Amino acid sequence: MKKYDVFVIGSGMAGMTIANKCASKGLSVGITDELPYGGTCALRGCDPKKVIIGATEVRDFAKRLKGKGIDTIPDINWKDIMAFKQTFVDEMPKKIEKGYKKNGIDTFHSSATFINENTLSVGNETIQADKVVIASGSKPKVLDFEGGQLAKTSTDFLNLKGLPQSLLFIGGGYIAFEFAHIAARSGAEVTIVHRGKRPLEIFDKDIVKHLVDATRNLGVKLVLETEVSKIERKDGSYITTGISNGKETNYKSAAVFNSAGRPPAIFDLELEKAGISFSKKGIEVNEYLQSPSNANVYAAGDAADSRGLPLTPVAVLEGHIVASNIIKGDQKKVNYPPMPSVVFTLPTMATVGLLEDDAKEKGYDINVNFEKVDNWFNARRLNVDEYAFKTIIDKNNNTILGAHLIGPHCEETVNLFAMAIKTKMTISDLRTMIFSYPTMASDLTYML
CATH class of the missing domain: 3.30.390.30 (FAD/NAD-linked reductase, C-terminal dimerisation domain)
Structure with missing residues (x-):
């Protein structure tokens, strides 16, 4: 059995902040992630997405200025975009793990489950820790209707070797809109199917109307108040069935993507064995980002049911709070400044x-x-x-x-x-x- 002062589950921005800060104060630290080190933002989210958007921004700008000084609208080379994006993604895990090793942090590459209040099973290892931090992030929602498993994820979209001629996105959140804009500007036919009356519900409704207009003007088909009930594979295409007011409509596309939300990635950790309270929103935490039902457990980032938005800078802020409370005792309460949130459409x-x-x-x-x-x-x-x-x-x-x-x-x-x-x-x-x-x-x- 290995013993640590602090053991961190998840190597995204929250986990990385906590591990490095605790190690810098002389605590023995271990960290694990079943996926490559770096977390969603650096490897499967914000950063690679923003790199890809760069090319679509150039095309959009040229299109707007055509006839006003610009004669030619450039084509988007999907293969080149993905190769450029990959240069950022490939360097991260090695760089992060090198930093951990330099700081004396033990690294593991397996999923973790609780055995009891302060003991974990990590791969073939049994690990005991004075403090355990859950910073396991989020993952795509499971689509529990017929054929739901046929839908690809946001990670799949960011790793497409070629762009399908037509794509359908399930859900009307920022992931669907951002990827829809990328795909449409890159020449694909795009459909978004959303169950609610309006998309992007956490944003101002009057401002969202402007984005809805811009999205439809781009050629994206936006279908609202429609619940997806089935996906089937037929003759090399996907048929997605949506129900609206009891009426079924079928949508044909070359690919279907699940952008219906990202719940916290905590439900395989066997939290009950450690007496950790949680809900579908995440690990229950107090003002110190500590589990009220197990005082030796903390949570940060998307895994925590906190008042913070699911944003990378918020995860970093929460990481600093957790690290401080582990190092100095529970003295620092989380206090969120204004949290700007952006939908990177055009x-x-x-x-x-x-x-x-x-x-x-x-x-x-x-x-x-x-x-x-x-x-x-x-x-x-x-x-x-x-x-x-x-x-x-x-x-x-x-x-x-x-x-x-x-x-x-x-x-x-x-x-x-x-x-x-x-x-x-x-x-x-x-x-x-x-x-x-x-x-x-x-x-x-x-x-x-």
């Missing part, structure tokens, strides 16, 4: 802070500024159709409660709003800021 959609309805429910006296501004200089110079904002202002304090954007580079502009919300900058302070011009950031003062 146009990009971003949000931070409170939604309009949330602000009203919380009793704030608010001003709401909502406007489509495709006539502003920045929209016209880039020849974009979709550029809109909604800002929620607290009348009493003259501060920003929330900002919701769609348009060019709003993934950057939203960070300024996040900083303004966190520091409680007043509208007057922001209006007297001098931003470099002409930039997207310089539009911020007109959104207040």
Whole structure:
């Protein structure tokens, strides 16, 4: 049996932060992951996705400026995109494991299950630890209808050797929209089938309407209020059956992708044996990100049922909190700053802070500024159709409660709003800021 001060399950950003920080303070640390080291973001999510999007951004920009200085719209070479993407993915696991070894952290490459409150079975090893951290991330939802196993995952999409001529995405979240935009701009026919009345439900409904319009204008078929009930393979194609108001409709495509959500990857850990409380949302944690039912267990990132959004920077923040509480005793409570979230479609959609309805429910006296501004200089110079904002202002304090954007580079502009919300900058302070011009950031003062 091997013994450690700290043992971490999962090598994504939360797990990596905890392992390295604890080891730097002289604690004995082990870490395991049944997948290559690096986690979803670096290997199967944010980073490779953003690399692929780069090529589609070039094509989109050229298309918008055709006849305005650009004569030729470049083709997208899928094989070259994937090769470029792979240069980022391939280097990560080795680099991360090398860092662990340098810091004296023992590395394992197997799934883990609990034997009792502080003992784990990891591959062929039995491991005992004073503190166990569950940072196992999330994984695609299991589609439990007939033929559900025929749907490919987001990981499969990011590793496609060739782009199918037609694709269908199940679910109307950010993964479906981002990949749909990539595929459509790369020449494929794309369908999104979503069970709800509107997609991207955690984002502002008025801003989402703009993205829905842009998505449909791109040629993506967006089917709402339709529950997928079956997938079958027929004559080399896939037939996906959707039910809406009791009526069945079949959709034919060369590939089907499961983008119906990502539950926490915790349900194979045999948590009951360790007395760990959990739900379908993740490991139950207190303000120290500690299991209230087993004080020697902590959870962070997508595996934890915390108030943090399932975002990489949030996982890093939670990782620092957990490491601090292991090293110094439970002294540091988690306190989330404003958490900006982005849908990397074209146009990009971003949000931070409170939604309009949330602000009203919380009793704030608010001003709401909502406007489509495709006539502003920045929209016209880039020849974009979709550029809109909604800002929620607290009348009493003259501060920003929330900002919701769609348009060019709003993934950057939203960070300024996040900083303004966190520091409680007043509208007057922001209006007297001098931003470099002409930039997207310089539009911020007109959104207040």
